[in-house]
Amino acid sequence: MAEEAVLRYLEKNEEISDSGKFAEDRGLSHDDILNIIKSLNGFRLVDAQDIKKERWVLTDEGKKYAEAGSPEVQLFLAIPAEGIAREDLQKKLESSIFKIGSQQAIKNKWIEMGKSQVSRKVQQVEDKIKILLLQIQNGEAVSSEDIDALKRRKLITQQIWKGYSVRKGPKYAPKRKKAATDLTRENIQRGDWKELEFKEYNFSAKGQPLEGGHLHPLLKVRRQVQMIFLQMGFEEMPTNNFVESSFWNFDALFQPQQHPARDSHDTFFLKEPSTTKILPEDYVERVKEVHENGGYGSRGYGYEWKREEANKNLLRTHTTAVSSRMLYLLAQKPFAPKKYYSIDRVFRNEAVDRTHLAEFHQIEGVMCDRGLALSDLIGVLHEFFSRLGMSKLRFKPAYNPYTEPSMEIFSYHEGFKKWVEVGNSGMFRPEMLQPMGLPEDVQVIAWGLSLERPTMILYGIDNIRDLFGHKVDLGLIKRNPVCRLGLQYMDSA
Numbered sequence: 473m474a475e476e477a478v479l480r481y482l483e484k485n486e487e488i489s490d491s492g493k494f495a496e497d498r499g500l501s502h503d504d505i506l507n508i509i510k511s512l513n514g515f516r517l518v519d520a521q522d523i524k525k526e527r528w529v530l531t532d533e534g535k536k537y538a539e540a541g542s543p544e545v546q547l548f549l550a551i552p553a554e555g556i557a558r559e560d561l562q563k564k565l566e567s568s569i570f571k572i573g574s575q576q577a578i579k580n581k582w583i584e585m586g587k588s589q590v591s592r593k594v595q596q597v598e599d600k601i602k603i604l605l606l607q608i609q610n611g612e613a614v615s616s617e618d619i620d621a622l623k624r625r626k627l628i629t630q631q632i633w634k635g636y637s638v639r640k641g642p643k644y645a646p647k648r649k650k651a652a653t654d655l656t657r658e659n660i661q662r663g664d665w666k667e668l669e670f671k672e673y674n675f676s677a678k679g680q681p682l683e684g685g686h687l688h689p690l691l692k693v694r695r696q697v698q699m700i701f702l703q704m705g706f707e708e709m710p711t712n713n714f715v716e717s718s719f720w721n722f723d724a725l726f727q728p729q730q731h732p733a734r735d736s737h738d739t740f741f742l743k744e745p746s747t748t749k750i751l752p753e754d755y756v757e758r759v760k761e762v763h764e765n766g767g768y769g770s771r772g773y774g775y776e777w778k779r780e781e782a783n784k785n786l787l788r789t790h791t792t793a794v795s796s797r798m799l800y801l802l803a804q805k806p807f808a809p810k811k812y813y814s815i816d817r818v819f820r821n822e823a824v825d826r827t828h829l830a831e832f833h834q835i836e837g838v839m840c841d842r843g844l845a846l847s848d849l850i851g852v853l854h855e856f857f858s859r860l861g862m863s864k865l866r867f868k869p870a871y872n873p874y875t876e877p878s879m880e881i882f883s884y885h886e887g888f889k890k891w892v893e894v895g896n897s898g899m900f901r902p903e904m905l906q907p908m909g910l911p912e913d914v915q916v917i918a919w920g921l922s923l924e925r926p927t928m929i930l931y932g933i934d935n936i937r938d939l940f941g942h943k944v945d946l947g948l949i950k951r952n953p954v955c956r957l958g959l960q961y962m963d964s965a
């Protein structure tokens with residue numbers, strides 16, 4: 473319809489000067505005409521030139537006054553010749569009409585607005601505003617100072633009208649031949665390929681989006697943290713056991729059995745299997761001893777240590793439980809320095825909120841060697857976190873049952889312009905290491921952080937429930953390009 477109208481018209485006429493007028497004269501929607509002209513222009517059947525027109529249109533308030541008259545005239549007409557009490561006049565009019573109307577009527581010296589009485593100062597008035605608004609509505613010309621006055625009263629606003637002027641294009645034809653998009657066997661058999669017009673290849677056309685698997689953002693960041701550890705010569709600890717015994721999760725770490733973290737408020741204990749079967753008995757004895765009476769320079773906790781408490785199975789609360797197993801195994805053979813890391817799920821019976829779920833992924837680094845000191849810990853923390861893009865670190869003394877000294881780690885986040893707590897660390901206590909059988913001069917430094925926090929910050933995810941769990945929007949996973957840890961985000965954020 474619209475296409476035919478345009479091509480037919482150009483058959484006999486040089487140009488369509490104004491697509492808007494062209495559409496109006498033919499009772500066609502200007503939008504249809506615009507789309508057709510765009511398409512014909514694309515196929516070079518026509519050559520379209522943009523034409524822009526600014527025109528004034530009435531705002532909703534302007535339309536109201538064009539309809540009902542300006543507020544100042546409405547107010548004037550509401551005042552009887554003998555005048556009226558102010559509050560009676562207010563009752564007769566809408567509050568905005570009374571407010572604006574009285575301002576304008578006073579300004580036009582049409583009325584006398586006394587404290588209680590309102591009276592006319594002129595016999596009659598002309599509603600110039602309404603007239604002007606109607607003129608603009610009908611597209612009639614209005615003086616620029618009137619335009620400014622109406623603009624100031626936000627009764628009109630400018631609208632840019634876009635259209636085209638159109639001429640024949642290099643490929644003009646009175647009727648568009650449907651461009652063939654494919655040369656088929658039939659075309660060749662029928663020989664009609666000679667007449668056919670072939671659609672040009674659009675080499676910048678996007679191909680079918682290839683659906684494929686996508687790594688969850690957590691796994692993308694896990695992969696990057698893993699690379700950092702491997703590049704620093706660390707080896708991964710086997711963390712494929714979410715179920716752990718209280719012994720390796722707490723007792724081996726010299727965490728006393730009455731420690732608040734060891735009750736079901738913080739820890740998920742297992743009903744079935746509720747108790748662990750196998751523990752290295754001789755080592756258990758030494759752990760019992762150090763908890764009860766100390767040794768290795770420690771006076772211990774001096775409480776009665778219970779085996780059944782240590783036997784309780786739970787969901788590990790930290791991957792440090794895996795570190796204790798690995799350090800014990802390390803102690804069973806001639807000592808060799810070791811660097812271990814783990815990145816896996818840990819479970820804590822905590823209140824779920826914006827940044828906490830009952831489980832998260834803990835990242836842990838462990839270094840064992842003779843004569844390691846706190847400075848070595850600070851050194852390796854700088855090395856590790858700088859590779860995460862966090863070069864400005866501060867350390868705050870902290871407390872963990874299994875490390876002394878301990879430090880919370882803070883990094884300055886350029887984006888947030890504040891210091892962010894990015895982890896915890898410390899030197900494992902002799903009460904943990906010596907019962908394992910590690911040589912006295914062997915020190916073990918370690919640190920830990922979560923995987924979720926950096927991932928949330930990297931991907932700008934505010935609520936952990938949007939990152940992890942059944943509510944995750946797959947679009948987020950599909951749409952989220954890999955964020956390169958380290959280089960840019962921390963400094964340039």
Ligand code: FB9
Nearest residue numbers: 834875893894895896897898918919920921922925926929
């Ligand atoms: O991850 C944490 N913060 C963090 C880490 C990186 C990060 O990167 C951003 C891109 C910039 C941002 C933030 N935290 C540890 C600090 C806090 O979020 C803290 O409130 C929550 N912590 C978790 C435990 O919550 C109860 C994060 C988790 C955590 C805490 C401590 C350890 C591990 C995980 C540990 C340890 C440890 C200590 C000594 C020896 C061995 C292990």
